[in-house]
Amino acid sequence: MSASSAKVRTITRIAMFAAVLAVCSQIAIPLPSGVPVTLQTFAVGLVGYALGAKRGPLAVLVWCAVGLVGAPVFSNFMGGPAVLFGKTGGFIYGFLPMALLCGLAAEKELPGRIFLSAAGLLLCHLCGVLQFSLLTGMDLLKSALLVSLPYLVKDLISMALAERFAAALRRIPAFAHTKC
Template structure:
């Protein structure tokens, strides 16, 4: 059974990682497609790899909820329901399965499998994003993928792998200090 201290640390870490996701979302380069280049995929993968699938997905859900109620946490300091139903909204929804799969990958205790599961989560994120982009923009599925997903894939795959490395280093350092991020 967890002590109160452990429970408080876990709750605080969910909040901290939701905040990290909000901050890294602001590192954004707008593109003409309406989908900016951001550090969001790195941050989402970091949430899953550092906190595990439950807490990583919860931190991501907290971030989405904060944005949904209008706080400017999404890329370009945007927020509100309009962000979730706009051109890039499918990617935001896709952060949930991505965080979950990165967290499941963490449980595998095998670096390659963890990264492969993170990339599977990334694929789910891009699929949801491309579908919503196609519906909103009126383009076909292939055209939507080529416009709104393909240009970001290399950066996003590198982000997932980098997030795994950062999460492992962070987990190791905190464990030495007596703090366990994931359970």
């Protein structure tokens, strides 16, 4: 494969996974807290595990940029700066280190690599709780109990499923011949 076709394949994969993230963001159940239950955590894990530590965060960044300019790619068909700077925007920022750490976990053959993914999820939740707390005036503990703790089990299961799904993707010949 030539260098230019490898670049096209890389750009296509980044765009494709940004689109997967946009679609999974629309599968949402609104909750009174204002933080919906979505498939975003699954999608971000999949992006990181499938694309690796360099390209995974790029796909998340593309998704964020598309949403920032107003395209309705965030949950509930929302877009624009108000979402990123709103009370749930911290979770969106938190997806970047989460994708990075999931990508590192996929690339490393370490026995404790699952802890990299868990650290990414915790960073994502920390970013979300901090911004929610800041914008609502609610203290950090109450914010965590409202917008983080109820989602952790679902998010851990989502990440485990994303890792398995990415492993299956890597067994597909068209996907497997390039590194993360």
